[in-house]
Amino acid sequence: MSAPAFTRSATRAALRAAAQASKPQLRSLSLLAARNVVRAAAPAAPRFAAPASVRGYKTLDFAGTKEKVYSRDEYPLEQLHEYFKNDTFALLGYGSQGHGQGLNLRDNGLNVIVGVRKDGESWRQAIEDGWVPGKNLFSVEEAATKGTILMNLLSDAAQSTTWPELSKFVVKGKTLYFSHGFSCVFHKETGVIPPKDVDVILAAPKGSGRTVRTLFKEGRGINSSVAVFQDVTGEALNRAVNIAMAVGSGYVYETTFEKEVYSDLYGERGVLMGGIQGMFKAQYEVLRKNGHSPSEAFNETCEEALMSLFPLIGEHGMDYMYKACSTTARRGALDWAPEFEKANLPVFERLYESVRNGTETRRALEFGNRKDYREQYDKETDAIADQEMWRVGHVVRALRPDRAGKAL
Numbered sequence: 001m002s003a004p005a006f007t008r009s010a011t012r013a014a015l016r017a018a019a020q021a022s023k024p025q026l027r028s029l030s031l032l033a034a035r036n037v038v039r040a041a042a043p044a045a046p047r048f049a050a051p052a053s054v055r056g057y058k059t060l061d062f063a064g065t066k067e068k069v070y071s072r073d074e075y076p077l078e079q080l081h082e083y084f085k086n087d088t089f090a091l092l093g094y095g096s097q098g099h100g101q102g103l104n105l106r107d108n109g110l111n112v113i114v115g116v117r118k119d120g121e122s123w124r125q126a127i128e129d130g131w132v133p134g135k136n137l138f139s140v141e142e143a144a145t146k147g148t149i150l151m152n153l154l155s156d157a158a159q160s161t162t163w164p165e166l167s168k169f170v171v172k173g174k175t176l177y178f179s180h181g182f183s184c185v186f187h188k189e190t191g192v193i194p195p196k197d198v199d200v201i202l203a204a205p206k207g208s209g210r211t212v213r214t215l216f217k218e219g220r221g222i223n224s225s226v227a228v229f230q231d232v233t234g235e236a237l238n239r240a241v242n243i244a245m246a247v248g249s250g251y252v253y254e255t256t257f258e259k260e261v262y263s264d265l266y267g268e269r270g271v272l273m274g275g276i277q278g279m280f281k282a283q284y285e286v287l288r289k290n291g292h293s294p295s296e297a298f299n300e301t302c303e304e305a306l307m308s309l310f311p312l313i314g315e316h317g318m319d320y321m322y323k324a325c326s327t328t329a330r331r332g333a334l335d336w337a338p339e340f341e342k343a344n345l346p347v348f349e350r351l352y353e354s355v356r357n358g359t360e361t362r363r364a365l366e367f368g369n370r371k372d373y374r375e376q377y378d379k380e381t382d383a384i385a386d387q388e389m390w391r392v393g394h395v396v397r398a399l400r401p402d403r404a405g406k407a408l
């Protein structure tokens, strides 16, 4: 078997970047990175011989730990059509994931309907996206009756409050699907205990539903996790992988419900969202207190991170970003990184415990079930937008070369 597509394309991308790099120094860095990709790929090739009975997975070596990865190339659209020919996907909820997964399923030509509470915000958004009431847009109950794969994409809080009603539709022969381990793992808090005679699976895109959609439209796919909570038919895992591909995944990793929810709640509160906002804000505040102008404080904190340095980490790794910066920067960053690690470690430990012991779950349920949850969330996120740092960001973004001055 040949090297996997993503290794080949990573190599191609790295080589392309190397060829395009204008500065000789960067070109040699890029070539180094490209060679590293080639080196990493070369010895791995023989391990890709997956058992013939299990389609589409490769066992890859993640820094010494072998893990399975399913790749979209092995799940062509015709095969998905055949696999789901007797199924109706009932997408319950139309938030960020409902939007991304639903439109991807629809564009993939699969039989999909949406169920949301009538006349809510999601109902309006679904209509805006071309779902038609009575044709493929229904109430949650109607959609749950019609669907064979019940995709519970209501908010995690709503999954809990609606369960007494919704569980009536979760009957033998149907598949219960989530994009999070939340409801099943924290069943003591949520009350969600699926009946014993249905497959219960998850496919959790590791990114925003908006990205699920944009990557799909670009002909790529998001990374997703899959897991099985209950396997009655013996087909649960295969079904989860097929659904993950159908909703727009590129590569799919196996996990468990528990590991998925712990890591997800932890990551989003940490580096992905809470941590980064806290870190940006702290750095910005100190700059401002020391007399730096708002634009300087913002540029040196957020703009340079997001537009220049973080994309380099994303493309080629942390070492590459370090090497692409000055020796002066490298010295200081190498010295200070352990300081930040030490300062952050206890916070991350406290956070993980707060996830594991259900504190985060109880908080999300309590808040998400308030009648005015949307307004309350908006109030708090608007307060972030109103921080000086992000008001400055608004102006700085308008000055980016691709939209120079447009928003001013």
Ligand SMILES: NC(=O)C1=CN([C@@H]2O[C@H](COP(=O)(O)OP(=O)(O)OC[C@H]3O[C@@H](n4cnc5c(N)ncnc54)[C@H](OP(=O)(O)O)[C@@H]3O)[C@@H](O)[C@H]2O)C=CC1
Pocket (backbone or CB within 6 Å): 092, 093, 094, 095, 096, 097, 098, 116, 117, 120, 121, 122, 123, 152, 153, 154, 155, 156, 157, 158, 161, 162, 179, 180, 182, 204, 205, 206, 207, 208, 209, 210
């Ligand atoms: N956001 C993301 O990108 C990701 C989300 N997930 C998971 O996917 C699932 C869906 O999340 P997401 O797409 O963000 O959606 P949200 O958490 O934003 O939930 C929105 C949906 O829940 C509905 N809803 C909320 N309260 C109620 C209620 N009391 N009764 C009926 N419907 C209600 C909303 O309808 P209405 O408009 O009528 O209020 C809306 O359709 C969750 O399990 C989440 O953890 C997984 C990966 C990433």
Ligand SMILES: CC(=O)[C@](C)(O)C(=O)O
Pocket (backbone or CB within 6 Å): 205, 206, 207, 208, 209, 264, 268, 272
């Ligand atoms: C986008 C995502 O994967 C998150 C951050 O975990 C979520 O929205 O819950």
Ligand SMILES: [Mg+2]
Pocket (backbone or CB within 6 Å): 205, 206, 207, 264, 268
């Ligand atoms: Mg997530």
Ligand SMILES: [Mg+2]
Pocket (backbone or CB within 6 Å): 264, 265, 268
């Ligand atoms: Mg999440």
